[in-house]
Amino acid sequence: MSVARASKTLLIKGGREGLAGRVGVPGDKSISHRAAMLGSLGEGTTRIRNFLPASDCLSTLEVVRSLGIEVEHNQDEVLVHGRGLMGWREPVRPIECGGSGTTMRLMAGLLAGSPMYSVLAGNAQLSRRPMDRVAEPLRLMGATVLGREDGKYPPLAILGGRLQAILYKTPVASAQVKSALLLAGLFAHGVTSVVESATTRDHTERMLRAMGVEVETQGEVVRVHPTARLESLDISVPGDISSAAFLLAVAAVVPGSRVTVPGVGLNPGRVGILRVLERMGADLHLHNERVEGGEPVADIELRHGPLKGTRVEADEVPSMIDELPVLAVIATQAEGATEVRGAGELRVKETDRIATTVEELRRMGASIEALPDGFLVEGPTRLHGAHVESHDDHRLAMSLAVAALAADGETTIEDTACLDDSFPGFEQALGRLMGDK
Numbered sequence: 001m002s003v004a005r006a007s008k009t010l011l012i013k014g015g016r017e018g019l020a021g022r023v024g025v026p027g028d029k030s031i032s033h034r035a036a037m038l039g040s041l042g043e044g045t046t047r048i049r050n051f052l053p054a055s056d057c058l059s060t061l062e063v064v065r066s067l068g069i070e071v072e073h074n075q076d077e078v079l080v081h082g083r084g085l086m087g088w089r090e091p092v093r094p095i096e097c098g099g100s101g102t103t104m105r106l107m108a109g110l111l112a113g114s115p116m117y118s119v120l121a122g123n124a125q126l127s128r129r130p131m132d133r134v135a136e137p138l139r140l141m142g143a144t145v146l147g148r149e150d151g152k153y154p155p156l157a158i159l160g161g162r163l164q165a166i167l168y169k170t171p172v173a174s175a176q177v178k179s180a181l182l183l184a185g186l187f188a189h190g191v192t193s194v195v196e197s198a199t200t201r202d203h204t205e206r207m208l209r210a211m212g213v214e215v216e217t218q219g220e221v222v223r224v225h226p227t228a229r230l231e232s233l234d235i236s237v238p239g240d241i242s243s244a245a246f247l248l249a250v251a252a253v254v255p256g257s258r259v260t261v262p263g264v265g266l267n268p269g270r271v272g273i274l275r276v277l278e279r280m281g282a283d284l285h286l287h288n289e290r291v292e293g294g295e296p297v298a299d300i301e302l303r304h305g306p307l308k309g310t311r312v313e314a315d316e317v318p319s320m321i322d323e324l325p326v327l328a329v330i331a332t333q334a335e336g337a338t339e340v341r342g343a344g345e346l347r348v349k350e351t352d353r354i355a356t357t358v359e360e361l362r363r364m365g366a367s368i369e370a371l372p373d374g375f376l377v378e379g380p381t382r383l384h385g386a387h388v389e390s391h392d393d394h395r396l397a398m399s400l401a402v403a404a405l406a407a408d409g410e411t412t413i414e415d416t417a418c419l420d421d422s423f424p425g426f427e428q429a430l431g432r433l434m435g436d437k
Contacts, residue, residue, distance in 0.1 A: 008417040010397075010427065012404035014385055018256035019405070019433045025244045027052040027237035028265045029422055030175070030203050031295070033102050035080075035235055036060045037110060037183075038207055040069040042082035042232040050237040051078040054422050059098035063107060066091050082232055085186070090116040094155060097122040099350070099421065102176055105134045106204075108156060109180030112143035113187025115161030120154060125392065127154045130348055134180045137168045141184055141192075165190030165226075172345060173198035173318040175269065178222065185224040186213065196220045200318045201269030206294045207233070238265030238297045242322040243423045245273050246398040249326045250433055251302040252282060253333045253406040259433060262288075262299040272319030274300070276327065280307045280334055307334035309379060314342020321345060324374075325357045325399040331377035332366045333406060340374035350393040350418075357396060360388045364403055364411070385409030394421040401430060 027050035037060060039046025051057065051073075061071050064080065068089030072079040097103040097120055104120050108131070111118050121127075127148075135151035144159035145151050165188040170177050178194050182204055185192025198220075205215045205222060210233060214225040244261040251259040266274075266286075277284055283303040290297055309331060312320075317340075320327070324343055331338035346353040358370040363386040367378040385407050390397035397416045404411035419426045 007415050010401060010413040010416040012401055012411050012413070014383070014404050014407035014409060014411060016254060016405060016434065019250055019254050020258045021433045022260040022262060023247055023429045023432050024262055025239040025247065025264065025429070026054065026423060026425065028240040029054065029057060029242065030102065030201060031237045031265070032057045033060050033106065034203055034207050035233060035237065036064055036078065037106060038211060038230060039080035039233055040064040040067065040082055041085050041087065041110070042211060042230040043084055044082055044232040046080040046082055046233040048078040048080065048233070048235055048237060049076065052237065052240065054424055055098060055420050056100035056103065056422065059096070059100045060103045063095050063097060063103060066093070066095050082230070085227070085229055086114070088114055088116065091118055094119040094121040097126060099123045099126050101126060101129050104131065104154060104156070105176040105180050106183060108134050108138060108145070108158060109183035111158045112138045112141065112145065112160045112184045113163050118158050120156045120158065122154050125350055129153070131156055133172065133174065133177050137166065137177070137181055138184060140166050140168070141188060143184070163188040165192040167193040167195065169195040170197055173200050174345070175200035175204070175318070179204040182208070182215070182222065182224045186227055188226055191223050191225055193221060193223045196222070198315045198318050199269060201267050203267060210294055235293045238292055238295055239263045240422070241265055241270050241273070244300060245323040246326055246402055246423070246426070247429060247433065248277070248300060248302045249330055249402045250405055250430070251304050252277065252307065252330045253402060255304055257304045258301070260299060260301040263297055264300050266296040266298055269319055272316050273323040273327065276310060276312060276316070276320065277302070279310050280330070281305065282307060309334045309336035309338040309377070311338070312340040312374070317343045317345070322395055325353055325395050326402055328357050328361060328368060328375055328377055329399050329403045329406070332361065332368070332379050332381045332383060332403070334379045336379065338377045338379065341371065342373055344373040351391040351396065353393065353396065356391045356393065357399065360396065360400055361403060363388050364407055383407035385411040387412045388414070390415045390418055392418050394418040394423065398423065398426060401426070
């Protein structure tokens with residue numbers, strides 16, 4: 001049963017200047033999800049430090065528990081006591097994924113390979129998100145996957161086991177679809193190959209290699225070999241670049257500001273927002289670059305300065321899909337036009353992020369136009385405070401908070417309890433930049 005969360009309102013007074021600070025962000029959401037899922041299938045105990053305690057990742061821990069896995073969640077770390085590749089127990093009730101699309105799609109791949117019957121369910125928001133993009137290729141591998149409207153929407157009923165490897169070309173670049181198929185491929189007969197339409201984040205491939213799985217990457221083709229066992233993990237999760245982007249955006253739009261976010265993961269498939277910011281002329285620097293847990297990490301510093309508009313093409317979108325709403329905010333303060341194309345995937349996120357981003361930023365005075373697969377922003381524009389809605393979308397809520405800091409007057413953002421979906425402590429992080437005690 002899904003439980004409705006209490007509404008929450010955030011009031012921000014804009015017109016500030018010179019915001020500054022060194023503020024950390026929680027652990028990477030994508031890596032936290034994968035470490036918990038794969039750790040549950042590993043041999044022995046997986047130790048995860050800096051696990052993201054956001055509602056979506058907590059849903060993944062509950063999913064793992066529902067499959068008979070013991071999980072200890074302490075203040076500083078998560079311990080997942082894996083029972084091996086075939087160690088899950090068939091659940092007696094539907095598996096609740098909350099509002100997490102990553103949980104549902106990746107678990108669909110793993111459950112497709114497991115010889116059991118299961119049902120993946122979610123809240124009302126998740127039940128509106130398309131799942132046919134994973135259901136269809138999993139059926140091609142031999143799994144039975146049923147859902148509303150011929151498997152397009154949750155709940156998903158899955159009867160897994162006895163999979164055959166396939167070569168699958170993804171019609172839409174999606175790390176979740178790729179990951180679901182690679183995870184199913186662990187159980188399949190033969191080598192499973194995924195051909196991407198554009199390169200996406202490779203957290204799954206890196207983690208599988210760390211657990212002893214043979215994974216090959218050649219250009220846009222990724223191949224995974226079946227395995228009999230997964231080694232346990234001992235991992236420290238880097239800071240989430242998607243969360244860091246919202247703090248860096250503060251420096252981009254508020255005059256005189258300078259923000260440093262330490263210990264951020266810089267997976268090559270995730271740094272599109274940094275490349276675009278540099279192209280716009282941002283004064284951005286990386287410090288203390290290193291590798292932790294197989295992932296590149298650095299401290300990111302951004303100082304306020306003049307920005308110019310740019311064009312984001314379709315092949316860049318997968319590397320910054322979650323940051324596009326806040327890019328729209330940054331573009332309102334850049335000179336000239338900023339156009340984003342090839343981002344139709346935004347229409348099937350927690351909300352239609354194209355429509356809601358345009359609607360809410362227009363309320364604040366932005367010159368922004370919705371396109372079928374993106375948006376067009378003309379800047380710079382003087383934003384003004386307004387009464388806006390998050391639409392229960394955490395990325396939009398954070399984007400509106402950044403816009404509020406750049407605006408004149410007060411902005412009220414409704415329904416901000418969703419901030420805990422990916423960035424618990426976001427309000428406190430903004431407060432530190434504003435000098436709040």
